[in-house]
Amino acid sequence: MRVAVFSTKPYDEASLRKANGDAHELVFLEPRLNPRTAALADGCEAVCAFVNDDLGAETLAALADRGVRFVALRSAGFNHVDLRAAAELRIAVARVPDYSPYAVAEHCAALILALNRKTHRAYNRVREHNFALTGLLGFDLHGRTVGVVGTGKIGVCFTRIMAGFGCRVLAYDPFPSEAAAEAGAAYVPLEELLAASDIVSLHCPLTPETFHLIDRERIASMRPGVMLVNTSRGALVDTAAVIEGLKSGRIGHLGLDVYEEEAALFFEDLSDQVIGDDVFDRLSAFPNVLITGHQAFFTAEAIEAIAATTLGNLSAFASGGAGLHPVAAD
Numbered sequence: 001m002r003v004a005v006f007s008t009k010p011y012d013e014a015s016l017r018k019a020n021g022d023a024h025e026l027v028f029l030e031p032r033l034n035p036r037t038a039a040l041a042d043g044c045e046a047v048c049a050f051v052n053d054d055l056g057a058e059t060l061a062a063l064a065d066r067g068v069r070f071v072a073l074r075s076a077g078f079n080h081v082d083l084r085a086a087a088e089l090r091i092a093v094a095r096v097p098d099y100s101p102y103a104v105a106e107h108c109a110a111l112i113l114a115l116n117r118k119t120h121r122a123y124n125r126v127r128e129h130n131f132a133l134t135g136l137l138g139f140d141l142h143g144r145t146v147g148v149v150g151t152g153k154i155g156v157c158f159t160r161i162m163a164g165f166g167c168r169v170l171a172y173d174p175f176p177s178e179a180a181a182e183a184g185a186a187y188v189p190l191e192e193l194l195a196a197s198d199i200v201s202l203h204c205p206l207t208p209e210t211f212h213l214i215d216r217e218r219i220a221s222m223r224p225g226v227m228l229v230n231t232s233r234g235a236l237v238d239t240a241a242v243i244e245g246l247k248s249g250r251i252g253h254l255g256l257d258v259y260e261e262e263a264a265l266f267f268e269d270l271s272d273q274v275i276g277d278d279v280f281d282r283l284s285a286f287p288n289v290l291i292t293g294h295q296a297f298f299t300a301e302a303i304e305a306i307a308a309t310t311l312g313n314l315s316a317f318a319s320g321g322a323g324l325h326p327v328a329a330d
């Protein structure tokens, strides 16, 4: 099967080539997928796409016109796919539900540790031979309360890590799991979690119900000086409200691996350009904000697993007309 692989970086090409062997004809393309670049999939039965590719109705229609019948996502999240349009156009969609929950949970812990102990600032100070400690005061994680919103695969891993630090873990999920309880989480209503937690970490998917889950009102209900961490999807958080919270001091630390408007920025080297996103620049100017560019998933193990599952989806579609891990509209 001929497959157009969009948003290809060198590490994607290497891992996908290795997992593919000679099974499919993979056409590696650097551009992001959108209604204009869909033409690059001419002659392909399938496309392979990543988190910031545009898989809205217009793109899907353009792909269908060119004979595309399958979308293999290289991600767990599928909030960027118009699944209804895909169904109407008879395009099947599959994803990689599970590659390394450890990668994301560990990165989340890294953000928390760095923010708390100001490692990002200490690194620069020491390089300039500034060995003063003023401004670097942290707190013991031991004994602190951590609120985990969403206790799926990543939330459970993260619960285990934080329990290992000696934290009390509170959790909220509309579908509580035994695994999270076994890992040490105590389920409480969301409002109770927000009011009691020193650190709030988001691990739920982006859906219409979770859009701006953390808004002005919920920020006001959090503990003064709370640390908020989002490694899930940018739009779980109302960025304007978070900036207000940082300015007032209600939010004491903010760790982000995802950002509402990341599609225009992340995964590209823009270091020699003036970026037009004032909100991002305001956020990154706070000393108590640490942002990484959607790299939580980025470990050798995860990349290998993403490639293996993606090839599994492609081969299953080629032989049976459906991916191994299909996603469909409700």
Ligand code: NAI
Residues within 6 Å of the ligand: 076, 077, 097, 101, 104, 149, 150, 151, 152, 153, 154, 155, 172, 173, 174, 175, 203, 204, 205, 206, 209, 210, 231, 232, 233, 257, 258, 294, 295, 296, 297, 298
């Ligand atoms: P999962 O599907 O195993 O777990 C998600 C959990 O969220 C489920 O238990 C679900 O019941 C819960 N949930 C649904 N609606 C909720 C709500 N309104 N409030 C609280 N919980 C709710 O997913 P997994 O693998 O744990 O991933 C979680 C999220 O992490 C993904 O949706 C994705 O957005 C993000 N992610 C980020 C990556 C990164 O590199 N930054 C990489 C991989 C995933």
